[in-house]
Each structure stands twice: as C-alpha cells, then as structure tokens.
Amino acid sequence: MKISYKWLNQLISLNETPENVGKILTDTGLEVESTEKIESVPGGLEGVVIGEVLTCEKHPEADKLSLTTVDVGQGQPLNIVCGAPNVRAGQKVVVALVGATLYPVSGEPFTIKKAKIRGAASEGMICAEDEIGLGTSHAGVMVLTTDLPNGTPAVNYFGLEADYQIEIGLTPNRADAASHLGVARDLKAVLQRPIQWPSVDAFKVDNQNLPIAVTVENPEAAPRYTGLTIDGLTVGESPDWLKQRLRTIGLNPINNIVDVTNYVCHELGQPLHAFDADQITGGTVIVKTVAEGTPFVTLDGIERKLSAYDLMICNASEPMCIAGVFGGQKSGVKAQTTRIFLESAYFSPAYIRRTSQYHGLKTDASFRFERGTDPNMPVFALKRAALLIQEVAGGTVSSDVIDRYPAPIPDRIVEIRYKNVDRLIGIRIDRAEIIRILESLDIQISNQTDLGFTAQVPPYRVDVEREVDVIEEILRIYGLGNVPLSSHLSSDFLSEFPETDPDQLQERASQLLAANGFYETLSNSLTRPAYHEAIRATLPHADVQLLNPLSEDLSVMRQTLLFSGLEALVYNINRRQKDLKIFEFGKVYSRDGERFYERPRLGIWMAGRMQPESWLTGNQRSGDAALTYHDLGGIVQKLLTSFRVKATDNQPADPALFQYGLTLLVNKKPVVTLGLVKAGLTKLVELKQTPVFYADFDWQYLMKLYNGKVVYEEVSRFPEVRRDLSLVLDTGVTYAQISRLAYQTERKLLRDLNVFDVYEGENLDRGKKSYSVSFILQDPAQTLNDTVIDKTMNRLMSAFERELGAVIRK
CATH class of the missing domain: 3.30.56.10 (Phenylalanyl-tRNA Synthetase; Chain B, domain 1)
Structure with a gap:
C-alpha cells in the first residue's frame, strides 16, 4: 500500500x-x-529558473535562430541562442542553466552544456513546455506572466513541490x-497529535430534482447502503493537485468523477462508486443477488457469468455493478455524463471475498471490502466525495442522503485484566499510560478498577476481538523497544529430558547442510494442481483442496516438496545464479476420504557445479566440475551418519519422479529417496538448466531413528588386512546385494567393504559387468594369519558364486 x-x-x-x-x-x-x-515532473526542474530576455537579435548565420541575452539573477546576463519563433525582448521565460538535465515529453533526457551554435556562444536554453515535461506544445518558448525575481527556481512558479x-x-x-x-x-x-479531519460542514442538499429510490433485498450482504445524486456536473480532466495526489500513490488519473472516488477511497479507506444516473432505469437502485449464470459486462469490456452468490447493484431491469468489486460498462461514468448516483456502502467481507475470488477480480475496492471497512464511515465519505465533485466538476446535490442501515453494527466489548497485560508484555506499564494509548486508538474505556477495565472497540478495528488483541495494541504503541530485556535469561532444571527435541535435530541438520554450502529456503505450502496431475500415479492420497483459493495456481496443498524447490531454482537461475545447493524443511498434505494427513519432510536440491568455477575445478562448459549423483549421495550419507543412521537396504527410486536414483531403507521402511529429477518435471516448472538432483527425506522417520547416544570402542591393537576381489556379475546385480551377502556370510571379521572400480565394455560378455571390491578384515583379539584370511575369503567367494552367479577373476 x-x-x-x-x-x-x-x-x-x-x-x-x-x-x-x-x-x-x-x-x-x-x-x-x-x-x-x-x-511532479521528471528531474524536478532542477537547474531550471525564471529568466528575462533583455535583448533579442537575428543570428547573422541562420535565419531561424535568435541571439539573446537573458537575466537569470546571476549579475551577468547569459548569451543564449534560441530557435523559437516567438522569443522577444522583455519576456519572462523558463531557462535551463548549464548542467541542468531536462526530461522532455518525448525522446531521451539530455543535459544542457555550453556550446557554439553557428559560431555564437550559447550558455543555456530557453524552454518550451514539452522540453521540460510540462505539456506537449513545441510551438515556442513558454512566456510567463509573473513578478517573481529573475533566478527564481521554476518549481516555485509552477507549484511543483x-x-x-x-x-x-x-x-x-x-x-x-x-x-x-x-x-x-x-x-x-x-x-500524541490530533487528526485534522477533512471538513464536510459545507455539504448541503441543493434540491430534490433527481430522487433515486433504494431497496436492499439482501441486508446480510449489504448491512449499510448509502447514496445521493448530483445533477449538472461536467465530466473532464481533474485539476493538477488531484492528479498529482493520485500519481504519487501509483494511480493513473481517469476523469474528475472517478478520480474523486479513488481519492476518497485512499484518504478515508471507504470505497465509493459513481453511476451514470441516466442508466438507472425506473429511478430505482436494488441491492440483491441474481440468477446463476446471468451475463454481465464489466468496465473492462469482458462478459462474465454471475454466480448466485454475487451481490449486485441493479436498476429496475438489469444489474449495473458487481457490488464492492467492479463496475459495469453500461452504467459507468462517461464523458457525456451530467448526472450521477454516488454510492457509499458497507458490504459483508465474506460476500465480497467470495465474489472477488470467483471472478478473479482484485480491485482497490475489493481489497478493502473483503478485509472489512468501517460501517460508520459511509455517510461521512459520501459527503466528502460530493463536496469534492462539486469543486472539480460543478453540479448540485439533487437528493437527500439515502441511508439504509437496519441493524447498526455495535462496538465490540472486551474485558481487560491488568495482570494479563503485565504478564504478556513482560513489564508493568503505568495504568494511566495504558488508558491514554487505548483512547488515542479510539478504544473507549469504562468500568475501571484496580484489577482491570472494559474496552469498547470500534467496529473498524476488525482485528481487535479478544483481550490479547487489546494488549497487543498497547504494546505496539508503547513500543516493543521500550520493553527491557532481563540482564540474565536462564533456567535451571533438576530433571533430565531424554525426549528428542525436534527443533534441535532440525538445527543439527541445518548446520550440517549450511556447512557444506547449502542455503535454506522457505516456500508456500500452496501449489499448482498441475504439478500433482503430472505425478498423480505416485501420490498415495487425494489432494487437500482449498475451498476459497487465492488463485487457480494456489488452490491445493502440496503433497511433495519437489516442485517447491524446483520453483526456487527457477527463480535463482533466472537471476543468473547457476550453481545452487538448497534445502527446505516443510510439510506435505494429503487426504484419504475424511482423514487428513500432515507430514514433515526435508528436501535437498542441487544444480550447476559443486564448487565455484576456477582454474582448479574446471569450468561448466567443459563439464569438469558439473554435479553428479554421487555429490548428492555424499551429502545424504553425511546427514544419515550425523543422525547415526545406517541404511540397511535400498531399491530403485520411483521412475515417475527420477530418471535414476535409489530409495534407502532402514528396517524395510524408506527413509530417503535421491536421484536425478526427470526432465519432464523440470520442464513443467520451466526449469531449463539440467541436471537437477533431489533428495526427499521422511523427516519424521529420520528423527525417530536418531540415536543420541555416543557409541565408541577402543582402537584395536591388531592390524587390519585388506583383500581385493574382481567379480564378474550380471548387470542387474547391485552393490547393495554384494554388501548384504558379504555381511551375512562373515559377521565376525568383516569390518568394511568398498567398490573401487566398475567396468562394462570390451572383454566382457553382453549383460555383464565387473566390480572391483575391497574387503577390510580385522580380529579385535588377535593378529590374523594367512590361513584364517584365505579361509574367510574362500567362504566369501563361494557365497558370491553360489548366490549371485559371480565369476571370480583371478
């Protein structure tokens, strides 16, 4: 705003x-x-002053140029070459001094410099109105009528502050x-200064020449409806002061009638609407809903199908305006309009919000009505607008003020206890200061005692409903910075708290990821239905849909963090940030019939390069430093290790989401899925940079698996032994199968194993691959001898040959 x-x-x-x-x-x-x-004008006419032409002669070398001397209050007159046909001695003119930058109505800005024009020196410029952005005329220089001394800044003459x-x-x-x-x-x-309300004392009803009858058929949707008529006005351009006020707050002037309604809306917070009175057939305004599907053409020329819940302002035969949202094309104020019906109302926020969402219309009026306006303001705003319209467009008020307000909205009564004020704010504020603050906010006080008081809250404060709301009002005016912090903030506990603290675990994971170059993001839980439709087969349950969505693109709760992160990547990549490592803790939502689910997840996304481009890491074009699946796998493994969690099995990642990847299991339950995001999904969010790697943690399960106990063992006095095997296997055999079988076969001596080479290609049959695997053996009680080592390795080789069909390359 x-x-x-x-x-x-x-x-x-x-x-x-x-x-x-x-x-x-x-x-x-x-x-x-x-x-x-x-x-008011670009550049603020900096360096532009009032001057007086002292002499004016024809340029000896150019018929259309004049040589002038101009007094600009500097003592010594300036020599200026001027090409305007109307320049004469004795004129008061607008002069741009050397160094001034001008912003013409058309063309690029330019700076005045000393110059020689056809051999004659020129030390400034005598300006036409288009050259300084004040108008469109270029017929000649501006000739002023003023007694202001020469050298006076031009902004003072034009009143352009x-x-x-x-x-x-x-x-x-x-x-x-x-x-x-x-x-x-x-x-x-x-x-602690008074408000200077605009005066409406001059308002009066001039005659009864244009009466309009008003009927409110739906008082629930329109609790208060007021209006009056103005006759004999002239629609035209608004005066400069009004246009400037609107432009300052980012509004474009339209005409004097519409500009006044916009002005009062932004001044008092009360939207108004002006109808062409000649379009009010039957001389009657009816506030009601109409039949479902009724066509209606709005001010933007678009025909819309009305909902049965849309509140409409109608005449005797047809709708004229979508109440509180958007006017109609037929009944709007036009250049030939001379009579208007001016509306000022309080509409139900729920009705306006539903209509605004249904039609996808967001206006200054709907913005205010759907949040709640002041039901006590319509008549005052109506009089204020009528006086301004008469000032800028003429006319007479030709009817009484119509005010349909059958059930006035009362003030809100809230009981306040001082002990709660002290407790929530943290200090004891002087009771007189509390009363002063609330009364300065138009909250009336009654029934004061040593224990508390009764607060009477005006209805325009839609957010102040409870005791805690009133206390918040006290605090925000008293000043949060005026509440001192204790010199020592600490607590002592005698009891132990063995329960895992989710916040501490999240902080632990965040610090680990941040230490590895990741940035945390926070995204909206609302998302586009199109994302879910693209992966519908993979989603366990139905979407949680919003009953009253802000927009079609934000109408369902997300079931996965994937697209939230992809959108964050798009945002950054579009701003030339190519190397990205981000993570987010967020919740996903789903529905199974009448049951709703909310689950915490952790998402990690990587794109671009692992390290910034340098002579050491290579460049992106060569691909030397491009991210790989294993970069993401390393981060995932670090996080699991930090939580003292070890994956016991894995399975391929869902092919609907990942081009390739793995789901890591603990106790046969997925804890994290990681891999390369499918190209079709990155295209869905218009992400052009690939590859993108993504890891999705079941955060709730990971926290459950967390083991807070520190496990340690004494360093063995006996050495490790390494043995290597080269296994030729079917391509379908995974390293996880090899690892699982190895630990099942040798539980006592096998400490670790690792794949240090993988080969597929020449010298191997089709459908075969070779794994080079190292095995670390160690006995904590004695030094291993060759007999025990050979026996162990033979047992492992037999298991690989028997269970996996391996051929041991010797």
Missing part, C-alpha cells in the same frame, strides 16, 4: 522527515518497505490502516 507524505501531512501535522515517519510506522507494526521521492511515497507492507489483519486516515490514526497515538 502506498501513502503520500504530503497527503498524510494534511491529516496530521508532521515535523518528522519521511524516513523518520517510516521508522515510527514500522515500530507500530505498519512495516515501511521503502520511501521514494516523487517529483516534490512529494514522498511511503510504501507499507500491509498485513491482512490491518484493514483499518488501508488509507491515509488509518495511517494517521497510528501516528496520532504515537506522536
């Missing part, structure tokens, strides 16, 4: 700089993301702050 500093200054007197105002707002919970200087745009990252709960008034309310509480 964007706020104008000058506009804010009209509501509350500010001596603070925009940057300091931003800090104050951030401290109150309205996080300011940026503060940007906004100039810079403004500052304060951008606030508004959280969904702070709907009350979605306006300049809402922001001013927080500043009022902190700075």
Whole structure:
C-alpha cells in the first residue's frame, strides 16, 4: 500500500522527515518497505529558473535562430541562442542553466552544456513546455506572466513541490490502516497529535430534482447502503493537485468523477462508486443477488457469468455493478455524463471475498471490502466525495442522503485484566499510560478498577476481538523497544529430558547442510494442481483442496516438496545464479476420504557445479566440475551418519519422479529417496538448466531413528588386512546385494567393504559387468594369519558364486 507524505501531512501535522515517519510506522507494526521521492515532473526542474530576455537579435548565420541575452539573477546576463519563433525582448521565460538535465515529453533526457551554435556562444536554453515535461506544445518558448525575481527556481512558479511515497507492507489483519486516515490514526497515538479531519460542514442538499429510490433485498450482504445524486456536473480532466495526489500513490488519473472516488477511497479507506444516473432505469437502485449464470459486462469490456452468490447493484431491469468489486460498462461514468448516483456502502467481507475470488477480480475496492471497512464511515465519505465533485466538476446535490442501515453494527466489548497485560508484555506499564494509548486508538474505556477495565472497540478495528488483541495494541504503541530485556535469561532444571527435541535435530541438520554450502529456503505450502496431475500415479492420497483459493495456481496443498524447490531454482537461475545447493524443511498434505494427513519432510536440491568455477575445478562448459549423483549421495550419507543412521537396504527410486536414483531403507521402511529429477518435471516448472538432483527425506522417520547416544570402542591393537576381489556379475546385480551377502556370510571379521572400480565394455560378455571390491578384515583379539584370511575369503567367494552367479577373476 502506498501513502503520500504530503497527503498524510494534511491529516496530521508532521515535523518528522519521511524516513523518520517510516521508522515510527514500522515500530507500530505498519512495516515501511521503502520511501521514494516523487517529483511532479521528471528531474524536478532542477537547474531550471525564471529568466528575462533583455535583448533579442537575428543570428547573422541562420535565419531561424535568435541571439539573446537573458537575466537569470546571476549579475551577468547569459548569451543564449534560441530557435523559437516567438522569443522577444522583455519576456519572462523558463531557462535551463548549464548542467541542468531536462526530461522532455518525448525522446531521451539530455543535459544542457555550453556550446557554439553557428559560431555564437550559447550558455543555456530557453524552454518550451514539452522540453521540460510540462505539456506537449513545441510551438515556442513558454512566456510567463509573473513578478517573481529573475533566478527564481521554476518549481516555485509552477507549484511543483516534490512529494514522498511511503510504501507499507500491509498485513491482512490491518484493514483499518488501508488509507491515509488509518495511517494517521497510528501516528496520532504515537506522536500524541490530533487528526485534522477533512471538513464536510459545507455539504448541503441543493434540491430534490433527481430522487433515486433504494431497496436492499439482501441486508446480510449489504448491512449499510448509502447514496445521493448530483445533477449538472461536467465530466473532464481533474485539476493538477488531484492528479498529482493520485500519481504519487501509483494511480493513473481517469476523469474528475472517478478520480474523486479513488481519492476518497485512499484518504478515508471507504470505497465509493459513481453511476451514470441516466442508466438507472425506473429511478430505482436494488441491492440483491441474481440468477446463476446471468451475463454481465464489466468496465473492462469482458462478459462474465454471475454466480448466485454475487451481490449486485441493479436498476429496475438489469444489474449495473458487481457490488464492492467492479463496475459495469453500461452504467459507468462517461464523458457525456451530467448526472450521477454516488454510492457509499458497507458490504459483508465474506460476500465480497467470495465474489472477488470467483471472478478473479482484485480491485482497490475489493481489497478493502473483503478485509472489512468501517460501517460508520459511509455517510461521512459520501459527503466528502460530493463536496469534492462539486469543486472539480460543478453540479448540485439533487437528493437527500439515502441511508439504509437496519441493524447498526455495535462496538465490540472486551474485558481487560491488568495482570494479563503485565504478564504478556513482560513489564508493568503505568495504568494511566495504558488508558491514554487505548483512547488515542479510539478504544473507549469504562468500568475501571484496580484489577482491570472494559474496552469498547470500534467496529473498524476488525482485528481487535479478544483481550490479547487489546494488549497487543498497547504494546505496539508503547513500543516493543521500550520493553527491557532481563540482564540474565536462564533456567535451571533438576530433571533430565531424554525426549528428542525436534527443533534441535532440525538445527543439527541445518548446520550440517549450511556447512557444506547449502542455503535454506522457505516456500508456500500452496501449489499448482498441475504439478500433482503430472505425478498423480505416485501420490498415495487425494489432494487437500482449498475451498476459497487465492488463485487457480494456489488452490491445493502440496503433497511433495519437489516442485517447491524446483520453483526456487527457477527463480535463482533466472537471476543468473547457476550453481545452487538448497534445502527446505516443510510439510506435505494429503487426504484419504475424511482423514487428513500432515507430514514433515526435508528436501535437498542441487544444480550447476559443486564448487565455484576456477582454474582448479574446471569450468561448466567443459563439464569438469558439473554435479553428479554421487555429490548428492555424499551429502545424504553425511546427514544419515550425523543422525547415526545406517541404511540397511535400498531399491530403485520411483521412475515417475527420477530418471535414476535409489530409495534407502532402514528396517524395510524408506527413509530417503535421491536421484536425478526427470526432465519432464523440470520442464513443467520451466526449469531449463539440467541436471537437477533431489533428495526427499521422511523427516519424521529420520528423527525417530536418531540415536543420541555416543557409541565408541577402543582402537584395536591388531592390524587390519585388506583383500581385493574382481567379480564378474550380471548387470542387474547391485552393490547393495554384494554388501548384504558379504555381511551375512562373515559377521565376525568383516569390518568394511568398498567398490573401487566398475567396468562394462570390451572383454566382457553382453549383460555383464565387473566390480572391483575391497574387503577390510580385522580380529579385535588377535593378529590374523594367512590361513584364517584365505579361509574367510574362500567362504566369501563361494557365497558370491553360489548366490549371485559371480565369476571370480583371478
């Protein structure tokens, strides 16, 4: 949300700089993301002044050029060559001095320099309006009527003062702050200064020449609906002050009527809508829902099929506007409009939110209505807008203010106990200061005792419902930074806590991965249904679908972390970050009938190179440093080792997800799957850089397997013995089978085994491969002799030949 500093200054007197105002707002919970200087015209006319042409003569070498001397308040007149046909001695003109940068309406910016034009020196430029961005005319120089002294900055003459745009990252709960008034309310509480409300005292009803009847058929959806008519107005361009206010907060001016409704919306937080009164057939406005599938053309020219739950503003014969969301093309204000019906209402947030989501329409009005506006504001905003419309477009108020409010929304009553305030904030705040803070936030206090009080919360504070909410209001205005920390924060425990702490285990894994060059990511649990459809056969259960999704792309809960990480890779690769190692702790969700599942997972993704490009590691083009499956396998093994977990078996990874890979098992249950992600899945997220390696841990199972006990043994006094075998096997035999069989055959002496070479090709029959395997033997009680070693190796070779069909190469 964007706020104008000058506009804010009209509501509350500010001596603070925009940057300091931003800090104050951030401290109150309205996080300011940026503060940007906004100039009325590009460059702010820096270096452009008022000057007076003293002399003007024809250039001897060019018929269309003039030689002038111009007084710009510097004592010595400037010599300026001018090509405008209307320049004359005695004129007050706009002069760009040497060094000034001009931003013309068309073309690139340029800087004024000293020059010689056809042999004559020129020390500046007499400007036309298009050359300084003030208009489109290039017929001649701007001739001013002013008594301002020469050398006066041009911005003073044109009234072009810079403004500052304060951008606030508004959280969904702070709907009350979605306006300049809402922001001013927080500043009022902190700075203890009054708010200067815009006056509506001048509002009056001029006549009853244009009465409009209003009927609200659905008061649940429209608890309050107000309006009035204005006759005899002229639709046209808004005045400069109004256009500048809107541009400062990022809005484009449209016409004076629409601009006023936008202005009041952003000033007071109350959306309004203006209807062409000539399109209100029957002189009647009806607020109701219509039949399912009713066609309706909105302001953008698109025909939409209405839902039976859409609240519509109708005339006697047809819908005119989707209430609180988007106007209709037919009833909107046009250039020829002279009479309007001005609407100001409080609509049910639930109705507006559902309609906005259903049609995929997000507008300034729906943004506010679906979060909750102030039900006490519509009439005040209506009068404020009517006065502004009369100021910029003329016209007379031609009906009484219509106010349909059958069941007024009451203030919220919350009981507050001081002991809870002290407990939650951590210190005892003076009771008088607590009352001052709340009353400055328009929260009325009654029934005060030594134990507490009753808080009466106005309905525009939709987020303040419970005692803890009121306490949060006290704290954010008092200032979190004003709550001191204890000099010692510690606790003593006599009991032992043998239970595994999930947070500590997550921190353990995070530190290990970070130490190996990985960055942690955090992604949305909502995802695209298309991802799940691509791997539907692999998913154990149905999707958890949102009943009221933000968008089609965020309508289901993820069942896998895979695509979250791939999207993170795409984001970084698109920003020229090619070598990526990331991980995420997150949850996945699924549904089996009426049962819902939420499971924690750990995902690891790798792409690009393992090490940065250098003379030692090679470069990406040569492929010398490209990541491999074994780089990921090494990280997975480090993590398992850190948790003192050893995989007892493996099986091929799911081919629907992985081009190749393994699922590692512990006690016949998968603990992690790792491998190369299939190219079709990377294409689905528009990830062009391959390969991408991915590991998916069952984090809950891994934590269950964690053994916190430190296991150690005395270093053996007796040496190890290594023996190597070359085994020719069928290509379908895996190293895991060799390892499992070896440990089953020799349980006492075999300490370790390792594959140090794999060969397939010439000198081997088709369908065969050769494994070179090393075996480490050791007896903790004695030194091994050749007889025992040979006997052990013969037993192993026999088992390989018998169980795996191996041929031992001697």
